[in-house]
Structure formats: C-alpha cells, structure tokens
Amino acid sequence: MPKLNREDVEKLTAMAIDLARNGQTTELLEYFDHGLPLNVQDAGGNTALMMAAYHGHGDAVRGLIERGADVDVRNGRDQSPIAGAIFKGEDEIVRMLLAAGADLDAGTPPARLAAEMFGKKHLLAPDAD
Structure with missing residues (x-):
C-alpha cells in the first residue's frame, strides 16, 4: 500500500x-488485506472489530480475529468489544472473542460485570456451550 497521509x-x-457496522465482510477484509x-x-476510538462485534457480524469478527485484530482495544468510552457483544446479546460473538483471549476485566464496565448485569454469566464459564 502506498504511503497515506492522515x-x-x-x-x-x-x-x-x-x-x-453493516456486515459487509468481504469488502471490509479487503481493506485490511491491502494494508489498512x-x-x-x-x-470515537472504535475499531472494525468493535463495530462488527457490537452489530453481530460473526463472519467479520472471525475474519478480523484470523488476521490478528486485537480483541481488547477499547473505544473512547473505555468499552471493550466483548462487553459490547454481551450488552447486545451476541452470544456467538462473545464465544469467539473469549476463544481469542479477550480480557474479561478490561473496560468500563468490564465484561464480567456486563455479563452479570445482563444475565449472561454462563457465557463466561470455561465449559460454556
């Protein structure tokens, strides 16, 4: 990719x-495959992973994780992708982020507290389905 200005x-x-945000996975991943x-x-401090997770786009989340996206980058409001996915009820995304090593104690609120608040503590158990 050529040198880009700000x-x-x-x-x-x-x-x-x-x-x-819109789940256009193929197009999204091309940006990163070409050097973004x-x-x-x-x-607002949001990453593509944050937006894909929050909006329930599992294929995009999977593709970003496979390319090495950091699952713990928090946005400008100190929210983590996994806490956002818990808040939105995106159980499959939560499982993917957990498998990729997401930090359950990072952010405000941390994922552990979000899971408790939204009745999703079972998702954080080591043997969760």
Missing part, C-alpha cells in the same frame, strides 16, 4: 468502520 487514513478508516492497520480507530 486524511486518507481517516477516510479509509471511516469506510472500514461503516463496512464492519487492523486496529485503526475512528474518532
């Missing part, structure tokens, strides 16, 4: 975040 990176980041940094954050 404005170009911001535009590409915004487009990637929108693709993640996996953990790039928008103005």
Whole structure:
C-alpha cells in the first residue's frame, strides 16, 4: 500500500468502520488485506472489530480475529468489544472473542460485570456451550 497521509487514513478508516457496522465482510477484509492497520480507530476510538462485534457480524469478527485484530482495544468510552457483544446479546460473538483471549476485566464496565448485569454469566464459564 502506498504511503497515506492522515486524511486518507481517516477516510479509509471511516469506510472500514461503516463496512464492519453493516456486515459487509468481504469488502471490509479487503481493506485490511491491502494494508489498512487492523486496529485503526475512528474518532470515537472504535475499531472494525468493535463495530462488527457490537452489530453481530460473526463472519467479520472471525475474519478480523484470523488476521490478528486485537480483541481488547477499547473505544473512547473505555468499552471493550466483548462487553459490547454481551450488552447486545451476541452470544456467538462473545464465544469467539473469549476463544481469542479477550480480557474479561478490561473496560468500563468490564465484561464480567456486563455479563452479570445482563444475565449472561454462563457465557463466561470455561465449559460454556
């Protein structure tokens, strides 16, 4: 990928975040396969992984994790992808993030507390389905 200036990176980041939010996995992953940094954050601190997880797009989450996305990058409100997925009731995504080593104690609120608040503590058990 050619050297990009800050404005170009911001535009590409915004487009990637929108693709993640909308579950356009093939297009999203192409951005990262062509050199956009996996953990790039928008103005709110959100990563593509955060948006895909929050909106329940399992294929996008899986593809980002497979490419090495950091599952613990928190947004500007100190929210983690796994806590967001718990909040939204995205059980499959929670399992994927756990399998990828997500930190249950990071962020505000941490995933452990979010799971307790939303009746999802069973998802965090080592033998969860």
